Amino acid sequence: MSPAPPGSQVAPLPTNLPFRLVSKTIGQGAYASIRKAVPHNAPKPIIAIKFINKDHAFRTGRLTAKQINMEIILHKHLGKHAHVIHCLGSGEDALWTWIAMELAEGGDLFDKIEADAGVGEDIAHLYFTQLVSAVGYMHSKGVAHRDIKPENVLLSAEGDLKLSDFGLAALFKKDGQLRLCNTVCGSPPYIAPEIVIGRRSKRADVLDVGYAANICDIWSCGVVLFVLVVGNTPWDEPTTRSEEFKEYVQTGGHTTDELWAQLPAEIASLLRGMLKVDPKERFTLDEIRTHPWFTRKNSYLSPNGRNANPIGLATQMLSQLRIDFSRPPTQSQRGFSQGEEDGDAMDIDDSSCPRRSSAINLLCSTQPETPIADTPFDWERPPRLASHDGISASQPTTGQQQLAYRTATTASTPFISQLPSSTQDMLSQDPSMTQFSQTPGVPLTFTQAARKFADVLPSYSMARFISPHALDLLLPMLLEALHRLGVPAPSFTEPQIAKAESTGSVSIRVKMADGRRQGLNGHIVVEKAMYDGVGYNEVRFVKASGDPLEWRRFFKNVVLCIGDVVLRPG
Known part of the structure; x- marks a missing residue:
């Protein structure tokens, strides 16, 4: 098979892999695709393999070999945690870099949440608690995620949260020394304002003054909590170009926006602390963990932080996925x-x-x-x-x-x-x-x-x-x-x-x-x-x-x- 044209993702996959591929594509990013694999001559365990097309990433994208290597180093550095996808190994050939990872058997969390409805307070609390656990663990290892958003929140077979995709992760602390990051990255609805409004006099993707990546993660976690409860983001981007964000800032977080009106008072209180525009005033992880809403009792949450009722939780979430045929469609695309x-x-x-x-x-x-x-359609068909x-x-x-x-x-x-x-x-x-x-x-x-x-x-x-x-x-x-x-x-x-x-x-x-x-x-x-x-x-x-x-x-x-x-x- 001849190599694919530059910029395409149809280059032949490596043949000398230490495992056997058993699926078509199950996920895709800008430069990568994901497939399932198992050990040679064995049906288990099923793992996920992320294939990064180096030609596309280097020649037509923004990735460099150093960035791909950093993703692998930081992901391996994280080790094992209940709510972080585990890195199992990596390798490469002339066309591809591959990363072997734990498979999130439950799929995407936010694919199972009704848009404009959310999941209710107990389920939101469970997943927010697990997200904070994952982020807290990463920060304890000196690593900031920098890309916390729904696309990167997966589930285990028991319905527990698994944080994934460390392509933009950064080391913000080494040997006890803190360092600032300068790269402009993130998804506008979830990105912290200090990244968006920072001055960029040299390059469009590099800030003159760095930001604390771990504190930016807290902002993104706050937006994710908002989406869990409401089923929509609070704004398009944290700048004055967004009327919702502009009013949020002008009112000190006491906006008249109808989505904020849907939040229980304690959640709104927590979010105002996490979504402080000034990063110095933003809640720390310890302040989040001691907030009254965070410490509330929850029948879905076990003492070890896992999903205490997988069947009940899945039943509740499935019942909330509902299409009302009496309502007209909205033109939002x-x-x-x-x-x-x-x-x-x-x-x-x-x-x-x-x-x-x-x-x-x-x-x-x-x-x-x-x-x-x-990119040809090559996605795995659901059974x-x-x-x-x-x-x-x-x-x-x-x-x-x-x-x-x-x-x-x-x-x-x-x-x-x-x-x-x-x-x-x-x-x-x-x-x-x-x-x-x-x-x-x-x-x-x-x-x-x-x-x-x-x-x-x-x-x-x-x-x-x-x-x-x-x-x-x-x-x-x-x-x-x-x-x-x-x-x-x-x-x-x-x-x-x-x-x-x-x-x-x-x-x-x-x-x-x-x-x-x-x-x-x-x-x-x-x-x-x-x-x-x-x-x-x-x-x-x-x-x-x-x-x-x-x-x-x-x-x-x-x-x-x-x-x-x-x-x-x-």
């Missing part, structure tokens, strides 16, 4: 999307701005634009109910089966109760179906046989739905929904749709800015499946990069635009 065929990006007129839209500062973000157009008979990715094989599939598409707003009983039984075990029910709750069958958190709330994304409608109806509706949401999409010709029907799948590449003007990239994948001899389409929204809550919001908006074709409980 803008950008461009492309289908499988190559096409030019289309600029769009930014004429409709959501609540969280300020003229975002084009600062040095932690997720620079990934060459999505050069369907493969243990049940009657489910297949193959197409109908007889005229009668094909007719059944076509007949099913004539119904509007299809319900599971309209399907054969055996199909109902299979689909009722799909956790993603619960989000479309208008009656809150989780079926008892989900919890009766569950032994761990991931048995109820799986690692894969809930951003998916099933439709009995044919692709020649479904695909145009998806493309129209993207246009309606301000995400222009290409037209698919009849031959292209016919080709997709024959292959059983099609992928729409999506690249946009979210409601906070940050990059949001991924694919909408439609794949055919068989249930009891009848064809259906499974539609998955696969995020490649960007904020998980914003991706969840995007998924909900598309579903609300095409709700009549989404299979629902009932």
Whole structure:
């Protein structure tokens, strides 16, 4: 296989690895992709391997060999902690650097949180406590994370928090001596103000006067707590360009913003201490740990800081993922999307701005634009109910089966109760179906046989739905929904749709800015499946990069635009 073009991530992976790869891509960053692996000739343990494309990182990105090496050194230096992803080893060849890590079997935490709703006080308290534990441990080792945000907060199989991605970590203390950092880095909604407003007379990404990276971590933890409780960020960026932040500063933290009004008084008190604009006045970790809200009792929190009720917690979180079909979609995305065929990006007129839209500062973000157009869709498919008979990715094989599939598409707003009983039984075990029910709750069958958190709330994304409608109806509706949401999409010709029907799948590449003007990239994948001899389409929204809550919001908006074709409980 010849090397891939510069800037692409399709260069052949190393062949002399001390483990065996067992998955397609399960995660992606600006310069890296992640896959699962196991030891040679053994099924366990399953670990995660981060592959960094050196050519793309060095030639078209901002990374250097020194920075990659520093990530590995600091990650190994951290050692083992219950709430920090453990580094197991590393290596490289001419094209790639790889890092072997503990696998977060529970997936992304914020993929399991409802946008604009949050998780409630007890669950927020559990995960904030574990985040503070992880950050406190890192700081005790002299390491600051510098990139604390939802994309980097993962879960174990039991639902415990795991802090990940140390590509921007920095050593702020060595041999008892403190040092300041000068690099401008971070995601604008989560970054501390002293980094954004610092003077940069020499280079755009280097401050004249350094900042205390560990104190900046505390600011980011505060924003994450806000998002856990509310389901949205308090501002786009901590500058006067954001009206929300401007009012927050002017009122000394007693803003009239409706999101702050949703916070319980004790959480608001803690956040005002963590989000002090002056870093010298900002709460220390000790002040956070002694705050009344932090020390409150919580039935989900065990004495050793772990999740005390994995099944109950997963059940509660799954029940909170809900799509209200009576509400209209909100236009909070803008950008461009492309289908499988190559096409030019289309600029769009930014004429409709959501609540969280300020003229975002084009600062040095932690997720620079990934060459999505050069990256083939190679993501691992979440396991369907493969243990049940009657489910297949193959197409109908007889005229009668094909007719059944076509007949099913004539119904509007299809319900599971309209399907054969055996199909109902299979689909009722799909956790993603619960989000479309208008009656809150989780079926008892989900919890009766569950032994761990991931048995109820799986690692894969809930951003998916099933439709009995044919692709020649479904695909145009998806493309129209993207246009309606301000995400222009290409037209698919009849031959292209016919080709997709024959292959059983099609992928729409999506690249946009979210409601906070940050990059949001991924694919909408439609794949055919068989249930009891009848064809259906499974539609998955696969995020490649960007904020998980914003991706969840995007998924909900598309579903609300095409709700009549989404299979629902009932």
